[in-house]
Each structure stands twice: as structure tokens, then as C-alpha cells.
Amino acid sequence: MAQNSAGLAVVTGASTGIGAVYADRLARRGHDLLLVARNRERLEANAAKIAAETGRKVEVLVADLANGADVAKLAERLATDPSVTLLVNNAGVSLTGTLLDTDPAAVEGLMALNIVAPTLLAGAAGKAFLARNAGTIVNISSVLALAPERFDGVYSGSKAHLLNLTLSLAETLKGTGVKVQAVLPGATRTEIWERSGKDVDALLPGRVMDAGDMVDAALLGLDRGEVVTIPPLADEGLFQAYTAARLALTPFLSERDVAPRYRKAA
Ligand code: NAP
Numbered sequence: 008m009a010q011n012s013a014g015l016a017v018v019t020g021a022s023t024g025i026g027a028v029y030a031d032r033l034a035r036r037g038h039d040l041l042l043v044a045r046n047r048e049r050l051e052a053n054a055a056k057i058a059a060e061t062g063r064k065v066e067v068l069v070a071d072l073a074n075g076a077d078v079a080k081l082a083e084r085l086a087t088d089p090s091v092t093l094l095v096n097n098a099g100v101s102l103t104g105t106l107l108d109t110d111p112a113a114v115e116g117l118m119a120l121n122i123v124a125p126t127l128l129a130g131a132a133g134k135a136f137l138a139r140n141a142g143t144i145v146n147i148s149s150v151l152a153l154a155p156e157r158f159d160g161v162y163s164g165s166k167a168h169l170l171n172l173t174l175s176l177a178e179t180l181k182g183t184g185v186k187v188q189a190v191l192p193g194a195t196r197t198e199i200w201e202r203s204g205k206d207v208d209a210l211l212p213g214r215v216m217d218a219g220d221m222v223d224a225a226l227l228g229l230d231r232g233e234v235v236t237i238p239p240l241a242d243e244g245l246f247q248a249y250t251a252a253r254l255a256l257t258p259f260l261s262e263r264d265v266a267p268r269y270r271k272a273a
Pocket of ligand 1: 019020022024026044045046070071072074097098099100101147149191192193194195196197198199
């Protein structure tokens with residue numbers, strides 16, 4: 008017999024990979040689930056397995072989150088269903104090539120799925136959570152948000168967007184009962200590599216994390232109240248120093264006067 012629910016967790020991209028692991032772990036933590044992705048068969052198989060193993064209620068929603076109408080439908084659910092306590096913005100794709108050798112439709116599709124959808128979903132959930140002064144938004148970013156020189160900038164830029172969005176929302180929601188977390192995985196063993204024509208082992212031998220380990224670390228970071236969690240980063244001080252250096256710039260970034268080095272010689 009399942010214990011009382013920790014509320015409904017909505018997980019996008021829950022048909023496989025990191026999202027499927029989140030679904031499993033969140034159900035074991037007492038959440039009922041709404042699993043979202045395009046592949047109905049996989050969603051239903053995951054839902055049946057999790058429901059049987061945990062006794063939680065698991066619903067599926069077949070949706071293409073690169074499609075505005077499907078995003079709007081899910082946003083409406085987030086805005087109006089008071090049982091929702093957690094949103095995991097996880098669905099994402101990467102490109103097979105770079106901006107210079109990729110079909111514009113694929114670039115546009117990535118931006119719709121990786122940027123537009125999670126932003127609108129976070130907005131809908133954030134507003135509803137704030138009205139109830141409770142709820143959590145997890146945005147699955149990437150370490151590439153911090154490393155734009157690696158791989159293509161369309162993907163890393165989409166992940167930097169989620170990091171910025173999270174940092175900004177965390178500031179806006181400070182002092183409320185609403186939590187926000189950005190998770191920055193490094194290379195993680197999932198289908199995303201194969202889907203974008205890459206062999207993860209050939210690319211980064213010995214540097215690929217198991218999806219279960221990644222999600223367990225991210226959930227520990229969430230429990231600790233971290234706004235940014237980077238599961239592979241052993242030396243936390245490096246990220247703290249990076250953040251301190253970035254914040255040290257802030258007071259000097261807007262001035263009436265042009266910086267002396269850009270002034271024409273008289
Ligand atoms: P994955 O195994 O390829 O899974 C991606 C998930 O997103 C699947 O459930 C897929 O399901 C869903 N999805 C793809 N297109 C969609 C669409 N148009 N509408 C709705 N759902 C869609 O990838 P993953 O590695 O688990 O990726 C999860 C997140 O982690 C992504 O945001 C990715 O950028 C991020 N990440 C991954 C890594 C890594 O190395 N794996 C590293 C850093 C960050 P359907 O095909 O059924 O729709």
C-alpha cells in the first residue's frame with residue numbers, strides 16, 4: 008500500500024535516459040507522476056513498471072514539446088492542477104553537427120524543445136507554485152553551459168539559457184517556499200549521443216557517468232538546497248571561484264561613460 012503522495016511530479020522526456028531515471032527515483036520518494044514524451048509505448052512501459060514497483064499513480068502524456076500547441080496544453084495543466092509539486096524540465100536534444108552544417112529546421116527544433124518549452128513550462132509552474140508558496144522546478148542544463156568552446160554553440164547556448172533562467176528565478180523566488188535547481192550533467196550514458204550520431208565512448212573514454220548516479224547526485228544536491236548542481240565536479244571551489252569572479256564584474260557593467268580604452272585619442 009503506497010503512503011501519502013508527495014504530490015505530482017511532472018517529468019518531461021521521461022521515455023528514456025535521464026528523465027526515465029528521474030521518474031523512477033521520484034516515485035520511490037513518494038511522488039505520483041506525469042510522464043511526458045513522444046513515444047507512447049515507452050512511456051506506458053515505464054509507467055506500468057514504476058506503478059507496479061512503487062504503488063504510485065503514474066499518468067502518461069504523449070506530447071511533442073517542440074510543438075507550441077502541445078507545450079501550451081502541458082503549461083495549462085501546470086497552471087491549473089494544484090496537485091503538481093515538482094516539474095523536471097528534462098526533455099532535450101543535441102545537434103548532429105554544428106550551426107554551419109545543420110539543417111535550419113533541426114536548429115529551430117532544438118531551440119523550440121531546449122529553450123522555448125522549458126521556459127514556458129517553468130513560467131507556468133513557477134506562477135502556480137508561488138501562489139501556493141510551495142513547489143520545485145528542476146531544469147536539466149549541462150556542463151556545456153560553462154564550456155561554449157566545446158561542441159556546438161546552439162546546444163550549449165540552450166543549456167546556458169536554462170542556467171541563466173534558473174539563477175534569475177532563484178533570485179526572484181528567494182524567501183518563498185518555491186525552490187529552483189539547475190542540474191549540469193557532464194557526459195552521461197544515454198541515447199542522446201547515438202541520436203545525434205556520436206559514440207560517447209569514442210568521444211570521452213573513461214569520462215561518462217551512469218544516468219542513475221547522475222540523477223542520485225542531482226537529487227542529493229536538491230535536498231541540500233543547491234541552486235546549481237554539477238554532479239561530475241569534484242572540486243566545488245572551482246565553481247565557487249568562477250561564480251565569485253562573475254559576480255565581481257556586476258557592479259562595473261553599466262556606466263554612462265565609455266571605458267577609457269574605447270575613447271578616441273583627442
Ligand atoms: P535521451 O536519452 O535522448 O532522452 C531524451 C528524452 O527527451 C527522451 O525521453 C525523448 O523522448 C524526449 N524528447 C526528445 N524530443 C522530444 C520532443 N520533441 N518532445 C518531447 N520529448 C522529447 O537524452 P538524455 O541524455 O536523457 O537527455 C535528457 C536531458 O539531459 C537533455 O535536456 C539533455 O540536454 C541533458 N543532458 C544530457 C547529457 C548526456 O550526456 N546524456 C549531458 C548533459 C545534459 P521521445 O523520443 O519519446 O520524445
